[in-house]
Amino acid sequence: MDKKLIIQKIREHKKQPNLRYKLKERTEVFTNLLFYTLFDIETPVETNLDKLETEFDSLVHLACWDTERPCKKVWENYVAKLPTILELLNLDAEATVNCDPASLSIEEVYMAYPGFYAIAIYRLAHELYQVGFPLVPRLMTEYAHRQTGVDINPGAVIGNSFHIDHGTGVVIGETAIIKDDVKIYQGVTLGGLFVAKNLQKTKRHPTIENNVTIYANATILGGETIIGENSIIGGNAWLTDSVPANSTVFHTPEIKIKTQVNAS
Incomplete structure (x- = not known):
C-alpha cells in the first residue's frame, strides 16, 4: 500500500480530537511531585507547591475540554485540602505499622508498602474526583495500579486508618x-x-x-x-x-x- 494512503487511512480513523497522551504523562509527573511534596523530608514544600500549581495548570489545559467548566478554580480549594489528606494518610501508615508484624518502621511503610502507596494516590485523586475534575483522578489511580497491582477507583469512599496488606x-x-x-x-x-x-x-x-x-x-x-x-x-x-x-x-x-x- 502506498505510504501516503496509509497515512490518510490512519488519520481517518484517529477520531478522538481530545485524545492527547501528553495528559497521561503530565498526570504522572504531577502525581510524583505531589507524593514527594507530602512525604519526602528533603523536598521543599513551598517551592514544590509553586511547581505543582504550574503542573496543575497544564492538566487544566489538557483535560478541561469544556471551556464552561471553571477547572482553574479547583487548584486553590484542592491545595487547601492537602494538610487534611496528609493527616489521613499518616493514620493509614500508622494502621499498617500497628497491623503488620513484618513492618520494622513507619518509614518502611511510606517507602516500601504498595498498599500504602495505592491508598495515598487514591486519597489525592478522590478530592479531584469529588469536584468533577475530568479524567485526571482516574489517570492518577491507574498510575498507582500499574505500579502496585492495587486498583482503587477514585470514586470509592474510604474512611480513616485503612490498611491493605501485600496489595497485589x-x-x-x-x-x-x-x-x-x-x-x-x-x-x-x-x-x-x-x-x-x-x-x-x-x-x-x-x-x-x-x-x-x-x-x-x-x-x-x-x-x-x-x-x-x-x-x-x-x-x-x-x-x-x-x-x-x-x-x-x-x-x-x-x-x-x-x-x-x-x-x-
Missing part, C-alpha cells in the same frame, strides 16, 4: 464504601454484581462497616451488600449477600492428601 490484585469499585479501621489482604475484590451501562448512576459495589478484616482472595459483590462491623471474612469467600455485625465467614474447601507408604 486488590480491586475496589467506584461506589464502594469502606468505613474506619478496615483491613484487607491481597486479591480482595469489592465489585459489582452486574455489569451494565445503565447502572452507571447506581450504587453497584458493597459497603464495608467499621473494623472489618477481609482476608486474601475474598470476593464481595453488589451495591446492597453490607459487611457488618467487627466481622471477619475468610480467604476465598464469595459473598453477594449482607453479613450481620460481629460475624465470621469461612470458605471451607475440601482438601485431600494422599501419602504413599513405603515409597522408595
Whole structure:
C-alpha cells in the first residue's frame, strides 16, 4: 500500500480530537511531585507547591475540554485540602505499622508498602474526583495500579486508618464504601454484581462497616451488600449477600492428601 494512503487511512480513523497522551504523562509527573511534596523530608514544600500549581495548570489545559467548566478554580480549594489528606494518610501508615508484624518502621511503610502507596494516590485523586475534575483522578489511580497491582477507583469512599496488606490484585469499585479501621489482604475484590451501562448512576459495589478484616482472595459483590462491623471474612469467600455485625465467614474447601507408604 502506498505510504501516503496509509497515512490518510490512519488519520481517518484517529477520531478522538481530545485524545492527547501528553495528559497521561503530565498526570504522572504531577502525581510524583505531589507524593514527594507530602512525604519526602528533603523536598521543599513551598517551592514544590509553586511547581505543582504550574503542573496543575497544564492538566487544566489538557483535560478541561469544556471551556464552561471553571477547572482553574479547583487548584486553590484542592491545595487547601492537602494538610487534611496528609493527616489521613499518616493514620493509614500508622494502621499498617500497628497491623503488620513484618513492618520494622513507619518509614518502611511510606517507602516500601504498595498498599500504602495505592491508598495515598487514591486519597489525592478522590478530592479531584469529588469536584468533577475530568479524567485526571482516574489517570492518577491507574498510575498507582500499574505500579502496585492495587486498583482503587477514585470514586470509592474510604474512611480513616485503612490498611491493605501485600496489595497485589486488590480491586475496589467506584461506589464502594469502606468505613474506619478496615483491613484487607491481597486479591480482595469489592465489585459489582452486574455489569451494565445503565447502572452507571447506581450504587453497584458493597459497603464495608467499621473494623472489618477481609482476608486474601475474598470476593464481595453488589451495591446492597453490607459487611457488618467487627466481622471477619475468610480467604476465598464469595459473598453477594449482607453479613450481620460481629460475624465470621469461612470458605471451607475440601482438601485431600494422599501419602504413599513405603515409597522408595
